[in-house]
């Protein structure tokens with residue numbers, strides 16, 4: 163084993179795998195150290211990738227040359243495009259994967275990268291010289307020199323698992339926690355907090371009466387990766403909807419006195435938007451039922467995940483309550499639900515590159531930054547991995563802005579606002595939702611990734627082909643005039659008013675009930691382009707660009723306006739206490755977060771538009 167690296171990634175979760183792959187694919191000599199190499203990119207909770215906001219992140223990772231989308235596509239057993247009844251900005255892909263295959267495919271992908279080495283060990287100490295990374299030490303007695311380190315320890319730092327009255331150390335159920343790194347970084351002045359998350363029971367699908375549940379079938383197509391040849395050959399499985407009832411709630415309440423959540427034994431803050439079932443029953447006591455989703459865990463197992471029933475109540479209470487749900491009368495539990503508390507580092511201590519402000523060449527990504535979710539972790543991993551490579555090779559930073567992607571929104575939120583509960587991505591966090599849609603991630607990010615050197619030839623060829631088609635199809639639609647006899651049959655079919663004279667096709671397409679796919683499918687020979695076949699994603703992209711063109715332009719203008727604020731820089735040593743016209747809260751927050759520009763200052767919670775005006779008057783001078 164070589165003893166000197168450009169980048170060492172600590173932790174082989176979703177953040178660590180993307181970070182290691184990105185740095186190695188860019189040409190760095192990378193070592194990925196993880197406590198258990200059979201659990202790379204382990205899905206600690208639901209084996210599902212994507213969803214609202216999260217699906218957009220996966221598309222972005224893919225467009226940047228990452229692997230989460232590819233591995234998801236190879237292991238998909240259920241796929242749905244969410245929010246299709248809403249506008250294009252809200253469409254979000256989500257897939258249920260085979261848990262075991264997901265980890266196996268990730269390992270295969272990592273093993274194919276020549277400059278990436280894997281090692282099963284635990285990192286227990288890091289060396290710094292003049293506050294700059296020099297190397298690290300492992301539990302098995304290894305010492306490695308390295309230029310940069312990416313920490314992605316997930317839920318493992320001082321991890322403590324709770325089930326009812328029982329608590330025991332663990333990074334995940336069945337896995338040991340990691341000690342030492344939190345204490346080490348605390349001694350360097352890092353602010354550390356405690357968070358918690360939970361997971362529901364896993365049950366034996368053979369013990370469920372599916373006749374009493376509502377089936378939710380998978381879409382027949384749909385995928386994440388831009389690469390056409392990547393697709394799942396696995397059989398699609400259905401998900402099912404179930405409901406709790408009053409009797410279930412009464413049974414759960416019997417366990418409240420033994421709940422680590424209500425007794426105060428769990429001190430960490432949990433995700434408000436993803437509460438445990440006991441939290442829901444307690445907080446929404448007027449509700450007589452909560453919806454649950456029973457989701458498959460894999461293609462060759464009967465194990466099922468009960469989404470919405472996360473719990474750390476005693477196992478006998480979890481079991482009894484379950485048997486009172488319709489369809490679950492004879493249920494068998496494979497694994498109990500549990501909660502876990504762990505350390506995280508306040509992300510305001512990071513730069514936008516994910517490098518620590520306190521210790522040079524030390525990067526952080528994933529759950530250690532107070533986020534929750536595989537996608538959030540993987541997105542940060544990508545950015546941290548790229549920047550660790552760039553730093554190790556004295557190259558300039560890679561920063562994604564808020565109008566370039568959800569990854570940019572997330573990182574900017576983390577480093578400027580910090581977190582007081584587990585952070586997850588929502589579409590509502592983005593101000594430029596129409597610019598950063600799931601369908602245009604490749605257009606936004608693949609050219610950037612190509613410049614970095616992360617894009618394969620295959621992808622580039624496919625990318626250029628798709629965008630040539632988009633340009634040509636858009637040109638035709640923007641210039642085409644249609645006669646009534648060419649389109650009225652279709653318009654009638656979709657309940658749209660017939661045209662009486664020649665009209666611009668573009669204008670007709672603006673009608674909400676009219677779709678480009680419909681026109682191409684139904685109006686033979688109306689749009690012909692040298693017999694070119696247009697794939698669904700190309701058609702969707704052109705349609706969105708045309709239908710939403712006015713709104714997209716407005717967002718572009720707004721983002722340019724915001725951009726200008728980014729160029730008004732603030733010296734890192736600036737003493738905000740000098741500006742007496744600032745509110746006290748703004749002064750304190752600005753002194754704490756030390757924004758580098760007016761743009762960053764604007765995004766700090768507690769800094770009002772009036773405070774920004776004060777800054778503009780001062781710095782604008």
Ligand SMILES: Cc1cc2nc3c(=O)[nH]c(=O)nc-3n(C[C@H](O)[C@H](O)[C@H](O)COP(=O)(O)OP(=O)(O)OC[C@H]3O[C@@H](n4cnc5c(N)ncnc54)[C@H](O)[C@@H]3O)c2cc1C
Nearest residue numbers: 173175176177196197206207285316317318528529535539
């Ligand atoms: C019980 C539970 C429930 C969850 N529920 C949800 C949920 O409902 N929704 C949701 O979005 N997310 C949930 N999550 C979170 C989700 O699993 C994480 O967000 C995601 O896995 C984070 O990825 P990561 O790469 O940051 O860390 P992890 O996936 O936790 O991976 C960390 C990796 O680091 C390794 N490691 C740790 N310390 C060391 C060390 N010192 N040396 C070497 N290797 C080390 C570990 O072995 C592990 O491989 C849950 C997690 C848990 C544990």
